[in-house]
Amino acid sequence: xxxxxxxxxxxxxxxxxxxxxxxxxxxxxxxxxxxxxxxxxxxxxxxxxxxxxxxxxxxxxxxxxxxxxxxxxxxxxxxxxxxxxxxxxxxxxxxxxxxxxxxxxxxxxxxxxxxxxxxxxxxxxxxxxxxxxxxxxxxxxxxxxxxxxxxxxxxxxxxxxxxxxxxxxxxxxxxxxxxxxxxxxxxxxxxxxxxxxxxxxxxxxxxxxxxxxxxxxxxxxxxxxxxxxxxxxxxxxxxxxxxxxxxxxxxxxxxxxxxxxxxxxxxxxxxxxxxxxxxxxxxxxxxxxxxxxxxxxxxxxxxxxxxxxxxxxx
Amino acid sequence: xxxxxxxxxxxxxxxxxxxxxxxxxxxxxxxxxxxxxxxxxxxxxxxxxxxxxxxxxxxxxxxxxxxxxxxxxxxxxxxxxxxxxxxxxxxxxxxxxxxxxxxxxxxxxxxxxxxxxxxxxxxxxxxxxxxxxxxxxxxxxxxxxxxxxxxxxxxxxxxxxxxxxxxxxxxxxxxxxxxxxxxxxxxxxxxxxxxxxxxxxxxxxxxxxxxxxxxxxxxxxxxxxxxxxxxxxxxxxxxxxxxxxxxxxxxxxxxxxxxxxxxxxxxxxxxxxxxxxxxxxxxxxxxxxxxxxxxxxxxxxxxxxxxxxxxxxxxxxxxxxxxxxxxxxxxxxxxxxxxxxxxxxxxxxxxxxxxxxxxxxxxxxxxxxxxxxxxxxxxxxxxxxxxxxxxxxxxxxxxxxxxxxxxxxxxxxxxxxxxxxxxxxxxxxxxxxxxxxxxxxxxxxxxxxxxxxxxxxxxxxxxxxxxxxxxxxxxxxxxxxxxxxxxxxxxxxxxxxxxxxxxxxxxxxxxxxxxxxxxxxxxxxxxxxxxxxxxxxxxxxxxxxxxxxxxxxxxxxxxxxxxxxxxxxxxxxxxxxxxxxxxxxxxxxxxxxxxxxxxxxxxxxxxxxxxxxxxxxxxxxxxxxxxxxxxxxxxxxxxxxxxxxx
Numbered sequence: 001x002x003x004x005x006x007x008x009x010x011x012x013x014x015x016x017x018x019x020x021x022x023x024x025x026x027x028x029x030x031x032x033x034x035x036x037x038x039x040x041x042x043x044x045x046x047x048x049x050x051x052x053x054x055x056x057x058x059x060x061x062x063x064x065x066x067x068x069x070x071x072x073x074x075x076x077x078x079x080x081x082x083x084x085x086x087x088x089x090x091x092x093x094x095x096x097x098x099x100x101x102x103x104x105x106x107x108x109x110x111x112x113x114x115x116x117x118x119x120x121x122x123x124x125x126x127x128x129x130x131x132x133x134x135x136x137x138x139x140x141x142x143x144x145x146x147x148x149x150x151x152x153x154x155x156x157x158x159x160x161x162x163x164x165x166x167x168x169x170x171x172x173x174x175x176x177x178x179x180x181x182x183x184x185x186x187x188x189x190x191x192x193x194x195x196x197x198x199x200x201x202x203x204x205x206x207x208x209x210x211x212x213x214x215x216x217x218x219x220x221x222x223x224x225x226x227x228x229x230x231x232x233x234x235x236x237x238x239x240x241x242x243x244x245x246x247x248x249x250x251x252x253x254x255x256x257x258x259x260x261x262x263x264x265x266x267x268x269x270x271x272x273x274x275x276x277x278x279x280x281x282x283x284x285x286x287x288x289x290x291x292x293x294x295x296x297x298x299x300x301x302x303x304x305x306x307x308x309x310x311x312x313x314x
Numbered sequence: 315x316x317x318x319x320x321x322x323x324x325x326x327x328x329x330x331x332x333x334x335x336x337x338x339x340x341x342x343x344x345x346x347x348x349x350x351x352x353x354x355x356x357x358x359x360x361x362x363x364x365x366x367x368x369x370x371x372x373x374x375x376x377x378x379x380x381x382x383x384x385x386x387x388x389x390x391x392x393x394x395x396x397x398x399x400x401x402x403x404x405x406x407x408x409x410x411x412x413x414x415x416x417x418x419x420x421x422x423x424x425x426x427x428x429x430x431x432x433x434x435x436x437x438x439x440x441x442x443x444x445x446x447x448x449x450x451x452x453x454x455x456x457x458x459x460x461x462x463x464x465x466x467x468x469x470x471x472x473x474x475x476x477x478x479x480x481x482x483x484x485x486x487x488x489x490x491x492x493x494x495x496x497x498x499x500x501x502x503x504x505x506x507x508x509x510x511x512x513x514x515x516x517x518x519x520x521x522x523x524x525x526x527x528x529x530x531x532x533x534x535x536x537x538x539x540x541x542x543x544x545x546x547x548x549x550x551x552x553x554x555x556x557x558x559x560x561x562x563x564x565x566x567x568x569x570x571x572x573x574x575x576x577x578x579x580x581x582x583x584x585x586x587x588x589x590x591x592x593x594x595x596x597x598x599x600x601x602x603x604x605x606x607x608x609x610x611x612x613x614x615x616x617x618x619x620x621x622x623x624x625x626x627x628x629x630x631x632x633x634x635x636x637x638x639x640x641x642x643x644x645x646x647x648x649x650x651x652x653x654x655x656x657x658x659x660x661x662x663x664x665x666x667x668x669x670x671x672x673x674x675x676x677x678x679x680x681x682x683x684x685x686x687x688x689x690x691x692x693x694x695x696x697x698x699x700x701x702x703x704x705x706x707x708x709x710x711x712x713x714x715x716x717x718x719x720x721x722x723x724x725x726x727x728x729x730x731x732x733x734x735x736x737x738x739x740x741x742x743x744x745x746x747x748x749x750x751x752x753x754x755x756x757x758x759x760x761x762x763x764x765x766x767x768x769x770x771x772x773x774x775x776x777x778x779x780x781x782x783x784x785x786x787x788x789x790x791x792x793x794x795x796x797x798x799x800x801x802x803x804x805x806x807x808x809x810x811x812x813x814x815x816x817x818x819x820x821x822x823x824x825x826x827x828x829x830x831x832x833x834x835x836x837x838x839x840x841x842x843x844x845x846x847x848x849x850x851x852x853x854x855x856x857x858x859x860x861x862x863x864x865x866x867x868x869x870x871x872x873x874x875x876x877x878x879x880x881x882x883x884x885x886x887x888x889x890x891x892x893x894x895x896x897x898x899x900x901x902x903x904x905x906x907x908x909x910x911x912x913x914x915x916x917x918x919x920x921x922x923x924x925x926x927x928x929x930x931x932x933x934x935x936x937x938x939x940x941x942x943x944x945x946x947x948x949x950x951x952x953x954x955x956x957x958x959x960x
Contacts (some may be wrong), residue, residue, distance in 0.1 A: 018448040022452070141588040141592050143544065143563075145544060146581035146584060214737040216689055216729070217800075220689055224752075257455055272456075273550070275463070296451055
């Protein structure tokens with residue numbers, strides 16, 4: 001297993017390099033003088049020239065890429081001109097907040113999606129199945145930013161049960177219960193769509209598995225139906241659901257952009273939106289790179305879990 | 315979204331199909347509802363310029379933030395006093411246009427990449443698909459943000475960004491199909507006739523992948539509308555004074571706490587739009603790719619449904635039968651048709667006896683055997699008549715829990731293909747221990763010891779090591795030995811073996827047969843042995859029941875039936891057994907096909923294929939006639955000894 005994980009980590013390196021290539025060339029597509037674009041139109045000519053030199057922008061594009069990549073590997077993601085601090089510091093600080101939010105949402109959607117999918121398949125065509133199917137359809141059709149606003153209206157404004165925004169209370173707070181109170185609404189909103197997708201797929205996978213011969217074998221052995229479903233069927237269904245959870249990690253990380261803006265969560269998503277409006281491109285670049293790298297690692301983790309479940313893949 | 319990547323082969327479709335497709339779509343109530351809503355929304359949005367609406371951009375600070383149903387403003391006004399109804403309709407127009415354009419761009423570029431990659435194959439394919447993989451390595455919306463960051467906020471830029479990030483979904487789906495198609499004969503033929511690659515690609519390949527393109531479009535357009543609205547909501551899409559639904563929602567957010575209607579109205583509109591598209595998309599997918607149809611997969615429940623119209627009167631078992639099945643009737647109801655798979659079957663197994671049930675596939679032998687312990691799939695199967703007496707107990711009126719207890723304890727099963735009947739994700743040991751512990755309170759280590767002993771009993775070398783193996787790590791013969799060991803775990807009285815040697819090599823087949831034969835003699839276990847092969851029957855069975863079209867047509871001791879078959883069908887079946895040095899024997903096999911059991915003829919079901927058939931055979935149902943003790947035949951012209959020998 002350890003050697004498998006090592007192998008997968010090695011295989012992730014080209015993917016990560018590919019990400020840097022794409023980000024680099026997207027940034028290189030900026031029309032006009034990149035330094036002006038990065039520094040803004042009010043930059044002095046000296047600053048522009050200095051930045052051009054610093055970034056090696058006077059050299060050929062391919063060479064520029066390797067200089068830039070070398071800098072990245074040394075932890076130098078450049079400086080955010082709007083915040084006047086190193087991009088990496090800001091990005092990592094923001095990213096930890098996003099990880100808390102997206103991680104909670106991912107756990108929520110995996111558990112709820114699997115549960116709903118299994119119940120829906122076992123009670124196929126029954127009322128539970130119909131209700132789950134309907135809720136799933138509504139869930140994946142609702143814009144998450146709209147759902148967030150609705151939840152704020154209901155739970156923060158009308159009922160006043162939960163805070164409407166932020167990660168911590170402004171006065172007092174700072175402990176775990178405070179964080180959880182702030183986390184409930186944004187994490188649930190973020191989880192809705194992914195829950196729907198996972199539930200749908202789990203249902204299909206379960207229905208597929210329940211027709212298999214080995215399920216009949218399990219029943220022929222005289223196992224209680226609960227065990228046939230929860231042990232034999234669910235494990236087999238997981239093999240096809242887990243990669244989907246990995247993919248959903250990407251949708252959850254991306255969806256965090258909306259949710260963080262709606263709930264003013266101090267994560268990387270709201271940072272990116274602000275950075276785009278202020279044309280703080282180095283900050284955008286750093287943020288995109290870090291989130292994309294995290295996504296690659298999430299998928300890798302999903303692969304490893306899948307391999308742990310399915311011995312045929314080893 | 316991820317579901318769309320699972321699409322694969324569709325089939326070549328003719329134009330004539332289109333109308334029936336539309337009808338199918340309209341039969342799906344949800345999809346039809348989605349279509350109606352979508353058409354209504356689109357029509358209203360298209361009609362915006364000619365509707366008597368206020369100018370959506372005229373501000374009126376005096377009448378700002380009017381609630382809904384105000385005079386002159388049906389949905390009220392926003393924070394600048396603009397009419398919300400008018401803005402909603404014009405905004406819907408923009409959102410629809412943007413979403414549709416993004417879908418068309420993504421579909422065009424993605425399909426082009428997919429077609430070229432799939433058709434060209436080789437290095438072109440590798441390079442293009444690596445590029446697509448790279449794009450997919452980004453979390454979905456993040457790449458769109460990066461693109462907007464570079465191009466600058468704006469509706470058109472948001473449109474491009476959303477289109478680009480959706481290209482991979484099309485490219486991957488289309489590429490898979492194009493790859494398969496480009497190896498098909500009609501493409502080869504076009505190539506040989508000297509057609510240019512471009513003509514082949516667009517004339518031959520494209521028409522065949524169109525359904526997949528349409529499915530992918532219908533499942534992604536909702537997303538694209540949602541995501542462009544999202545970018546506008548963040549202030550990165552439509553810029554004032556231009557407004558789409560997303561930017562209306564984003565601006566309304568400023569007055570969310572005091573005037574929620576300003577944001578709720580555009581939000582609801584997005585929801586209605588996307589929901590109707592998703593409903594319609596699901597319907598389109600179901601029509602074009604029936605494999606994915608949400609309702610088509612049904613799962614069998616834990617036990618076959620029993621719906622006996624007439625309760626059997628006589629429940630006294632045959633004197634020396636451990637398992638006594640009488641007048642068993644099992645039906646399958648599929649799409650309004652009733653398939654009488656088993657139409658009144660009697661089977662009897664004594665202690666330590668092996669009864670062979672022989673017949674072609676479709677004769678109902680497996681269904682009969684599976685019905686006994688309720689393992690015939692429901693839906694669509696159901697037992698509609700008869701009794702199965704296990705040691706005098708009527709299995710069809712027993713409770714579910716009682717059946718569960720008897721399964722594996724008194725009656726155990728061995729199935730045909732040991733690779734698919736063993737769970738691929740659990741070790742052999744785990745599955746054996748589970749079978750043992752399902753019926754005894756043994757501890758884990760005791761059960762493991764017993765499992766090891768069982769493997770030794772079925773002659774698996776090195777059993778302690780084998781327990782740790784997964785099914786795929788064993789050979790076919792080894793796997794079937796494991797299945798037999800599992801059937802022996804609780805000293806069952808009866809083993810139901812459904813073609814246990816069919817999937818195996820001939821040499822392995824012989825080993826498994828002699829193993830089963832020895833075990834039943836040692837343990838005094840009755841075996842119900844299903845097979846289509848008289849060669850196998852002669853090796854192990856004491857008695858035989860020959861089945862045809864859901865009925866037993868002949869029973870008797872194996873040697874008698876083999877040496878002197880009475881039913882013409884039995885004689886033909888025996889002729890099918892190949893004999894070394896007589897290759898032409900097989901050609902004497904039975905002409906015609908077995909009848910479909912939803913339209914059985916009156917009278918003898920074999921009559922259409924029988925050389926001895928007379929008008930009398932086709933009139934009424936033929937009854938079983940006893941020839942001698944334990945020997946019976948369902949035929950009015952049974953073969954004479956001389957005919958049988960011929």
